[in-house]
Amino acid sequence: MHIELSEKLKSFKPFLFEELYRKEKAERTRGKDIISLAVGDPDIPTDKSIVACAVSEVRKGANHRYPNTKGNENLRRAVCEWHKRRHGLVFDHDKEVSILVGSKEGIAHLPLVVMNRGDYCLIPDPTYPTYRTGVVLSGGRVHDVPLEEKNDFLPDLGKIPQKILGRTKLFFINYPNNPTGAGVTLDFFRDLVKWARKNEVIVAQDAAYCEIYFDEPTPSIFQVNGARDLAVEFYSASKTYCMAGWRAGWVVGNGKLACALNQLKENIDSGQFNAVQNAAAFALRNHEKILPAVRGRFKARAAAFCKGLRESGWHFVEPKGSCFVWARPPVKCPSLDAVCYMLEKASLLAAPGSGFGRFGEGFIRFSLTEPEPVLATAIKRIRALDWSGL
Ligand SMILES: Cc1ncc(COP(=O)(O)O)c(C=O)c1O
Structure with missing residues (x-):
């Protein structure tokens, strides 16, 4: 039997990151050590x-x-x-x-x-x-x-x-x-x-x-x-x-x-x-008792990540809070192109700003919900990235 799904369901836009996740999976299958800062899922265990x-x-x-x-x-x-x-x-x-x-x-x-x-x-x-x-x-x-x-x-x-x-x-x-x-x-x-x-x-x-x-x-x-x-x-x-x-x-x-x-x-x-x-x-x-340690870690992560991005020529306003850094890469280009380039050349996945709306175009969202050593490696890869190939 052919099951026809509802118009309502079809009216939900397909998840923009799906194609990216497919690319990420393909890179992992090729043996690449991918760091994903695409989703905001806290790594810190519950107290x-x-x-x-x-x-x-x-x-x-x-x-x-x-x-x-x-x-x-x-x-x-x-x-x-x-x-x-x-x-x-x-x-x-x-x-x-x-x-x-x-x-x-x-x-x-x-x-x-x-x-x-x-x-x-x-x-x-x-x-x-x-x-x-x-x-x-x-x-x-x-x-x-x-x-x-x-x-x-x-x-x-x-x-x-x-x-x-x-x-x-x-x-x-x-x-x-x-x-x-x-x-x-x-x-x-x-x-x-x-x-x-x-x-x-x-x-x-x-x-x-x-x-x-x-x-x-x-x-x-x-x-x-x-x-x-x-x-x-x-x-x-x-x-x-x-x-x-x-x-x-x-x-x-x-x-x-x-x-x-x-x-x-x-x-x-x-x-x-x-x-x-x-x-x-x-x-x-x-x-x-519980919260200051969590806040302190996100604050320190944001400071370290922003420092690395700044020194690599990225443009951004320092976050006032949240688990995210919202930044423009050193080269002006569509968000999706920048994300695909970073995935291919630096094995680093981030979220394209265009996925969050028209006014997100040109931005990349980094989620700081991975442990500090992983974030430090991500920054090392960002520093080493040569954007002239894009
Ligand atoms: C802005 C914002 N609101 C709400 C939520 C949902 O949080 P909850 O886990 O409480 O459903 C999220 C989760 O990422 C979020 O980013």
């Missing part, structure tokens, strides 16, 4: 104390039953305690927090709870690709908002056309930013909240990298008065506590949105394993 907590939680029979979709009270309370310590903000653990099976699924589901066919969602360009997922599923439309170096990779709100704004429901932003490594200021959040209120746009700040900042702590949009009327923030244990495989995330902020997201999810998943949720709660409550 032993979190693992020990999880092991004891796995042994508890009560945790073997279905969790509830909204998340268990222990984790929701731990999220609120963390916000109180970190930003001095008080959230209602019952009404303003919902636990996610990793923040990605919440991000992908949010458009489904607010967007109708034909509504617009504003998405940064370059972008983390999942913001598009829910928009496609909801039948909504995407309007790309450029993130340009001249604006510190912050959106220029005044340039978003009024006729798009008239039909815009949602705006995803993400700081510290993947892929550019840009940071955000409270002043920008103030302008954004004012603008969003005027234009009746919901703001979703993806704070996946909020704790991987290098100098200035990342503010929360909820430090702005009134932000709770129109915004949510997505959080993730994946980078902060190096728990990417555990799938723990949460959404905080506007209660109507957090509850609506939960209502949708009740029809789709049954929540995260309580043992994982309790381990994430432990991580949040021990944040000040």
